[in-house]
Amino acid sequence: MKKKLALLLAIVMAGGIVFSTQFVGKKGSKSVVADTKKEEKKNVKFSVRYAFADVDMDQIIQEKDPKDDDQNADYLFVKFTSPLDRRKKDSNLGNIKNFKLDNKELPKGTEMLMNDDIKDMLIIKLPQGYLKGQNSGHVLEISKDLVNGENKITGDLKLNLPYSEPIKSDNKKSESSKTSSNDNNDKSNNSSADNKTNNTDVLPKYTVEVGKGIPFTTVVLVKLQTPKVEEYKVSIDNVELKIKENAKKEKVFVGSVKKDYSYDEVMSKLKIEKKISKK
Incomplete structure (x- = not known):
């Protein structure tokens, strides 16, 4: 990958x-000034x-x-x-x-x-x-x-x-819901991963890597610290991540969304659930 x-x-x-x-223009290209709108864009964030x-x-x-x-x-x-x-x-x-x-x-x-x-x-x-x-x-x-x-x-x-620029949200969450179980990732301690589960089981620790190499796309890789990764479902924006093997033959969750998310935005939207066993 x-x-x-x-x-x-x-x-x-x-x-x-x-x-x-x-700034230096490209050789043989059109004038940068000519390609730019004449109107000044003032007061833009x-x-x-x-x-x-x-x-x-x-x-x-x-x-x-x-x-x-x-x-x-x-x-x-x-x-x-x-x-x-x-x-x-x-x-x-x-x-x-x-x-x-x-x-x-x-x-x-x-x-x-x-x-x-x-x-x-x-x-x-x-x-x-x-x-x-x-x-x-x-x-x-x-x-x-x-x-x-x-x-x-x-x-x-x-x-x-x-x-990551601080995420603005109108929905205030309790401090307990903002606490990520990803203790092994230093960056996640500053993020607000809202991990929801359908039962009271404690989620395993995990690490998250975010790929920004494809324009206007965010690739997400999640590694759960458990040998039973098949028992869990990982998703972002309702897109379910697939289980793949990395170079070390470890099972990880990988997927992508057509959005340009920052790391903290990924952490805030990431959803990890334990699958409900069928009886």
């Missing part, structure tokens, strides 16, 4: 735009929707990648709430001075990548090995002076990766 995600992303990224301290680090390009949100499939670079993926403006040459979106990682300025050789198909995502390409083999445990800081067109950055600016 990881190879498939990496291949699809490689195809998507083939049409990308690279810039370091300012510009904040980070989600962000995560990855030692390769498979875009799987996980604590540690079992294998680095890209020996050329490490990456940070930052998804914003609005498309990024590439019209102005003096745009500071591509200025690496507006970002810090783990309380340090981004290293020499860092590149800022952008893609025509995913207009609201900024990809920060770091030198190989800079993440020290870890996808989690990093802190990305964004300058309060970062602007996108006429809109200044708002929201959280110090992001513990993987980061």
Whole structure:
């Protein structure tokens, strides 16, 4: 599955735009200004929707990648709430001075990548090995002076990766219902997995990985810490995840939804149930 995600992303990224301290148009392409609406879009919310680090390009949100499939670079993926403006040459979106990682300025050789198909995502390409083999445990800081067109950055600016914008909900749940049984996943301690079951049995612990390598799609992988995975049903948005074997021959639940969910959104929508035995 990881190879498939990496291949699809490689195809998507083939049409990308690279810039370091300012945006650069593609050779032979139409004018960026001409392709942009003339009307200024002011007062548009510009904040980070989600962000995560990855030692390769498979875009799987996980604590540690079992294998680095890209020996050329490490990456940070930052998804914003609005498309990024590439019209102005003096745009500071591509200025690496507006970002810090783990309380340090981004290293020499860092590149800022952008893609025509995913207009609201900024990809920060770091030198190989800079993440020290870890996808989690990093802190990305964004300058309060970062602007996108006429809109200044708002929201959280110090992001513990993987980061998800706080979920707004009108339905207040009790603290007990917000507690995830996924004790082995550090990120889940900050999420609100609402796991419902049809009986009083205690659900097994579990880990969750979220794949973002396919545009406008979220791939979900759930591993239950029990030898009896067949006794459980795992779903998201009423889409039931299928039981598959991973590379270690372990049975895991895998599925996808045609929505661009953050990690916390996946955790809030994930549903794990123990099947009712037929008598």
